[in-house]
Amino acid sequence: MTPARPTADASDARLAEALAPLRADPARSAVLLDIDGTLAPIVRYADDAHVPEATRTLLIEIARRYAVVACVSGRRASDARRIVSIGTISYLGSHGTELLRAGAVEPVLDPAVRDWGRRIQAFGREADNAELRRLRVRIEDKGSIVAFHWRGAPDEEAARAAIDTIAGRAEQSGLRTHWGRKVLEVRPPVRMDKGAGIQRFLEDAELDAAMYVGDDVTDLDGFRGLGEMLAEGKLRHALRVCAASDEGPTELADEADLVVEGTDGVRALLEALLGGDAGDGGAQPAG
Numbered sequence: 001m002t003p004a005r006p007t008a009d010a011s012d013a014r015l016a017e018a019l020a021p022l023r024a025d026p027a028r029s030a031v032l033l034d035i036d037g038t039l040a041p042i043v044r045y046a047d048d049a050h051v052p053e054a055t056r057t058l059l060i061e062i063a064r065r066y067a068v069v070a071c072v073s074g075r076r077a078s079d080a081r082r083i084v085s086i087g088t089i090s091y092l093g094s095h096g097t098e099l100l101r102a103g104a105v106e107p108v109l110d111p112a113v114r115d116w117g118r119r120i121q122a123f124g125r126e127a128d129n130a131e132l133r134r135l136r137v138r139i140e141d142k143g144s145i146v147a148f149h150w151r152g153a154p155d156e157e158a159a160r161a162a163i164d165t166i167a168g169r170a171e172q173s174g175l176r177t178h179w180g181r182k183v184l185e186v187r188p189p190v191r192m193d194k195g196a197g198i199q200r201f202l203e204d205a206e207l208d209a210a211m212y213v214g215d216d217v218t219d220l221d222g223f224r225g226l227g228e229m230l231a232e233g234k235l236r237h238a239l240r241v242c243a244a245s246d247e248g249p250t251e252l253a254d255e256a257d258l259v260v261e262g263t264d265g266v267r268a269l270l271e272a273l274l275g276g277d278a279g280d281g282g283a284q285p286a287g
């Protein structure tokens with residue numbers, strides 16, 4: 001659970017201060033955003049997620065002004081683009097292992113995961129039984145990842161318990177497990193993280209500053225990715241922003257430079273990035 005940060009009053013001055021390095025030189029700045037829980041409010045069914053039009057409008061303008069704008073998602077890159085529905089930005093899908101560049105038709109897949117799709121999908125098919133369906137566990141096929149969702153199941157506790165068993169089986173068969181917001185992902189035993197994906201994506205970009213905004217465990221990797229680039233001198237400024245929720249991990253707020261309140265707070269942040277009024281999105285200073 002992302003805790004309320006020392007809830008000093010919402011401070012737009014702190015927000016402006018945090019964004020200053022990006023705003024000072026948009027042509028040398030990157031804006032990287034998670035989707036679910038960050039741009040798109042969390043909803044019961046993954047297929048129903050959408051980015052509010054007001055947020056999309058801001059993103060379109062940000063894409064015009066900033067050197068690099070990308071969404072970095074646990075979803076497939078093509079799904080990420082369908083949800084955000086902006087063709088002029090890039091999408092890093094499946095936790096950074098798929099890259100769909102702005103304007104490209106097909107994503108480029110990290111070679112390390114390319115051969116795992118069949119095995120992961122077979123695991124998903126084997127796990128899918130009558131009991132899981134009775135419990136209304138939803139299975140999401142993401143190519144190289146299979147996800148088991150229990151949000152909105154009539155008995156979430158029972159559904160989660162059944163998914164615990166699946167996690168054990170996955171680990172016994174040499175696959176990796178990753179827990180997110182009411183979801184278990186079964187992944188191949190290779191490096192799949194948003195931080196590594198971001199570093200590959202930004203390799204040739206000449207940047208001074210980058211911001212990453214996220215809400216869940218997988219976004220800690222995104223934070224770490226920017227932190228490493230800063231330590232290696234590939235960036236002069238890194239801004240890590242936590243979109244807080246009552247489901248998010250506490251570590252994310254702990255490691256963030258700035259905490260905002262959910263998707264509304266992110267929208268206010270994007271507004272401020274464009275120099276507009278940050279409104280009452282609930283920015284809280286981190287630390």
Ligand SMILES: O=P(O)(O)OC[C@H]1O[C@H](O[C@H]2O[C@H](CO)[C@@H](O)[C@H](O)[C@H]2O)[C@H](O)[C@@H](O)[C@@H]1O
Nearest residue numbers: 035036042043044046049073074151181182183
């Ligand atoms: O990295 P993200 O872009 O934040 O994607 C994370 C996962 O998001 C989706 O699941 C989450 O959002 C759903 C819709 O609001 C919600 O029903 C579910 O409980 C959440 O876990 C998506 O379905 C996953 O594939 C992503 O990995």
